[in-house]
């Protein structure tokens with residue numbers, strides 16, 4: 001075996017693989033550089049989910065013509081100079097790696113000008129080679145255009161996921177950076193279409209709302225704690241708004257996003273017994289700690305950090321979230337009626353820096369309550385009779401059948417109890433509804449049946465830009481299932497009709513859509529051929545989630561519809577729907 005030192009071009013490509021894994025990594029690094037350069041406006045434009053073009057334009061400090069070339073050198077950084085500086089990093093960047101890595105695997109054009117320079121310059125790199133530098137007119141600031149990512153590494157290009165998945169990663173990184181600097185304006189467009197236009201926000205609360213939409217964020221409670229090791233501020237979702245899917249969970253330390261399965265456990269522990277198993281609250285947790293006690297250089301994409309004493313941070317989080325949830329439960333309400341007062345408190349000296357010296361003129365209405373619950377619309381009775389198979393031959397799978405003479409009983413809206421030939425038949429109402437809807441969705445998807453729709457007073461829902469991406473990708477399927485939804489603006493949908501059987505109450509429609517979009521966004525793609533059942537299963541589970549029966553006649557309708565199913569005993573996911581308590585078993589109780 002012969003040992004050799006790799007040519008620098010290949011070494012750079014390998015190093016780049018660590019930093020630049022996909023288009024979203026480029027978006028992240030360029031946005032962070034723009035913020036580090038003191039920009040007050042950062043615009044991100046994407047083509048083909050970042051495969052063909054990513055452009056990030058800022059109005060920050062810009063670079064001299066010499067620096068505009070030098071910045072693409074590995075280890076070229078203006079952000080640290082000495083080893084001690086590594087102990088107190090307050091900028092996103094510090095390694096001088098990002099631009100070198102990006103330039104090694106793409107074609108990059110940089111246009112930049114400093115305030116004090118008359119003319120700007122344009123520098124081009126491709127596959128790590130400096131191609132040209134020329135003078136040009138340019139506005140103050142920098143504009144990086146990255147084309148044909150991984151064009152020189154076909155293997156890497158092949159590993160990119162579908163456009164939707166790559167775009168979701170981009171939105172995720174964009175969101176993380178935007179959540180660290182509410183006072184900076186950010187925009188994101190894809191193929192010329194605006195996804196986000198975020199004006200400088202007066203506070204984090206408004207930034208969160210602009211980014212994620214009220215229906216996604218749900219109600220939030222503010223948290224706060226100060227110890228000698230860490231200060232904590234931020235918002236956590238009220239237990240009621242916890243969702244089944246992971247989504248809006250954010251930790252930041254000293255203005256930098258990081259992920260932490262360990263601290264996530266602290267949050268979840270604080271919610272113990274407050275939320276249903278398997279659901280997760282939203283949280284936006286901002287911590288400030290002595291930069292010397294946090295190592296931010298342990299991960300190539302800097303998405304993990306190491307705290308000197310993370311068990312203390314764990315305990316602090318657990319305690320302060322518990323306290324906030326307790327306080328709010330006791331007060332009985334969670335609201336933002338007074339946005340001035342509830343504004344994010346200032347944390348330490350560093351937090352001062354995130355905030356503008358003077359409050360920017362964002363077009364916000366101080367009386368507007370971003371997290372207010374939507375007004376409830378008119379509720380409508382669900383007509384179960386439509387589901388009944390009129391032939392009424394529903395005894396075929398059971399030796400047991402409900403006695404037709406006796407009206408079923410409803411227990412707490414959750415269980416239906418009917419007298420059957422051999423004892424008591426207990427039916428799980430939500431699961432029954434899931435089965436009924438599942439059968440109907442399957443028929444609709446296989447086009448063997450036309451779905452009936454209930455039209456409703458239009459419900460406008462701000463689903464956030466990510467939710468909109470998911471909706472756009474699934475609009476046709478949703479319509480074939482009986483949803484009548486039209487897109488509106490960049491992050492909103494208007495629901496005009498839902499499949500029969502789903503609630504028409506506006507609050508519930510909003511929850512249903514949020515659940516469905518979350519279900520549809522969970523990127524696991526089923527095997528071909530399983531597509532329909534997987535989709536019908538997800539939608540039926542989401543649509544049945546709020547089932548609560550309120551009358552014996554509704555119960556009767558459910559029983560009839562359920563028992564006309566080919567498979568009334570189990571849900572699509574295999575959960576038992578019907579349990580029979582025989583007379584013998586009743587006897588044993590005495």
Ligand SMILES: Nc1ncnc2c1ncn2[C@@H]1O[C@H](COP(=O)(O)OP(=O)(O)OP(=O)(O)O)[C@@H](O)[C@H]1O
Nearest residue numbers: 033034037071077078093094095096097098099142
């Ligand atoms: N948008 C920008 N405006 C002004 N200067 C910039 C901009 N982007 C990069 N620079 C300059 O180029 C240097 C190199 O950027 P690069 O992202 O490669 O490294 P870094 O940000 O210092 O560290 P890291 O690799 O951790 O991101 C920066 O230190 C900065 O001086």
Ligand SMILES: [Mg+2]
Nearest residue numbers: 029033093098
């Ligand atoms: Mg950088």
